[in-house]
Amino acid sequence: MSQPVSEASAPIDDNLDDPFDVWFAPSIDPKRLRTLMRRDDLHGILFFLAWLILCAAGVTLVVMTRATAWLWATMLLYGILLCFAYAASHECAHGTAFRSRWLNEAVFWITSVVFIEEPLYRRYSHASHHTHTWFNGSDPQKPYGNPLTLTYYLFYTLGVSFYRDAASQLLRHARQRFTKEELAFLPPSERAKVARNSRIMMAIYLGLILGGVVLSSSLPFILYFLPRQLGSWVVTAYINTQHMCMAEDLHDHRQTTRSIHCNTLERLLYWNMNHHIEHHLFPSVPFHALPRLNAEIRTQLPSPSAGVVAANVEIWTAILKQRRDPGFNLSHGPMHRAIS
Amino acid sequence: MTSQWIRFALPSVLADGAMQAVTVAGRRLLIYRVGDSFYASDRRCTHQGADLLRGYFDACVIECPVHQGRFDVRTGAPLSPPANIALRIYPIKAEGEAFLIEMPLPAE
Numbered sequence: 001m002s003q004p005v006s007e008a009s010a011p012i013d014d015n016l017d018d019p020f021d022v023w024f025a026p027s028i029d030p031k032r033l034r035t036l037m038r039r040d041d042l043h044g045i046l047f048f049l050a051w052l053i054l055c056a057a058g059v060t061l062v063v064m065t066r067a068t069a070w071l072w073a074t075m076l077l078y079g080i081l082l083c084f085a086y087a088a089s090h091e092c093a094h095g096t097a098f099r100s101r102w103l104n105e106a107v108f109w110i111t112s113v114v115f116i117e118e119p120l121y122r123r124y125s126h127a128s129h130h131t132h133t134w135f136n137g138s139d140p141q142k143p144y145g146n147p148l149t150l151t152y153y154l155f156y157t158l159g160v161s162f163y164r165d166a167a168s169q170l171l172r173h174a175r176q177r178f179t180k181e182e183l184a185f186l187p188p189s190e191r192a193k194v195a196r197n198s199r200i201m202m203a204i205y206l207g208l209i210l211g212g213v214v215l216s217s218s219l220p221f222i223l224y225f226l227p228r229q230l231g232s233w234v235v236t237a238y239i240n241t242q243h244m245c246m247a248e249d250l251h252d253h254r255q256t257t258r259s260i261h262c263n264t265l266e267r268l269l270y271w272n273m274n275h276h277i278e279h280h281l282f283p284s285v286p287f288h289a290l291p292r293l294n295a296e297i298r299t300q301l302p303s304p305s306a307g308v309v310a311a312n313v314e315i316w317t318a319i320l321k322q323r324r325d326p327g328f329n330l331s332h333g334p335m336h337r338a339i340s
Numbered sequence: 341m342t343s344q345w346i347r348f349a350l351p352s353v354l355a356d357g358a359m360q361a362v363t364v365a366g367r368r369l370l371i372y373r374v375g376d377s378f379y380a381s382d383r384r385c386t387h388q389g390a391d392l393l394r395g396y397f398d399a400c401v402i403e404c405p406v407h408q409g410r411f412d413v414r415t416g417a418p419l420s421p422p423a424n425i426a427l428r429i430y431p432i433k434a435e436g437e438a439f440l441i442e443m444p445l446p447a448e
């Protein structure tokens with residue numbers, strides 16, 4: 001039941017006590033920011049189609065060379081392209097790849113299966129990564145911390161234990177076994193769904209393996225399992241640039257996160273995630289608007305590294321320095337260095 | 341009696357497809373307009389308390405600016421993770437240039 005109408009003044013109030021206000025935020029016109037947040041299907045379709053076409057070309061090369069000495073080279077090239085499924089999967093985890101939700105979820109599933117990361121778990125762990133970016137002990141997507149070693153760098157970047165780790169996690173999640181850290185961000189209502197999805201994914205991979213064995217076909221291996229391993233180091237080199245050897249435990253993405261310069265082909269494959277600081281500052285801005293976001297706020301950000309190779313060289317140099325100074329990192333230091 | 345209709349006016353005209361933050365009877369709210377329909381919800385995301393005013397509003401869906409959890413502003417239903425707790429919504433109707441919103445009475 002309702003009481004009679006009463007009058008109230010309704011003051012506009014733009015200052016909510018937002019728990020995320022502890023993070024550095026650059027100044028940007030809110031109207032402009034809302035424009036940058038706009039979603040569409042076209043950009044996602046174009047980027048996804050470009051990846052599919054490149055992968056199809058890779059498949060063709062692998063099949064054409066399957067009986068030749070070029071097979072390993074073509075599997076490497078195709079594998080590099082295949083592993084950039086990471087980019088679409090990441091954008092779909094945010095739900096910003098497409099305006100159409102069904103398209104976002106369909107591409108999320110496809111690319112998550114290719115990249116071998118259960119989508120619902122990925123969505124929650126990545127949300128937690130955005131809550132606790134590069135905080136030791138609370139960021140679930142922070143697999144390493146300062147100081148690093150070159151041995152670890154090579155082990156991690158080459159993905160030496162990738163299949164073992166991925167299979168172990170899928171199997172564990174399929175049995176609804178979660179670590180204490182995972183339970184912290186995965187609500188009870190979602191755990192059975194993660195388990196179901198993990199079982200579906202395991203069935204897909206086992207089906208591919210069994211299909212290859214039963215039909216005496218090498219196709220599942222030369223078109224998926226081997227290229228997925230062979231090509232992973234390239235996308236990992238890009239992922240390394242995002243946070244590796246940066247400062248830790250700070251509420252400032254400019255110091256914990258790194259942006260890099262990329263050419264057109266790289267941006268196409270990486271879905272503009274070279275603008276990584278910008279992405280962390282405003283994760284609701286879709287990938288296709290990140291260059292425009294960069295244009296709006298670049299004077300408030302540190303200069304990007306020269307490229308993926310340059311950033312990884314910076315990382316190696318930092319790792320060497322960390323031998324003598326374990327606390328050394330590539331923090332951009334007191335900010336506004338680019339501001340006049 | 342468990343609720344009360346409260347009349348209030350927005351500080352400025354709410355355009356179609358836009359949202360506006362207000363405080364009514366001490367509650368921090370967002371008022372949304374979709375065509376000729378108006379909706380009202382709490383302003384904080386139910387996931388981790390982010391300010392939904394900074395989020396993205398499109399076609400009856402408000403999206404959290406931090407984690408992209410999404411809610412249907414007509415029902416408050418969470419539409420995608422990490423949002424999995426409904427957003428509180430309030431019945432609202434336009435009355436000329438003012439609005440009527442049904443709010444719960446404070447506990448005695």
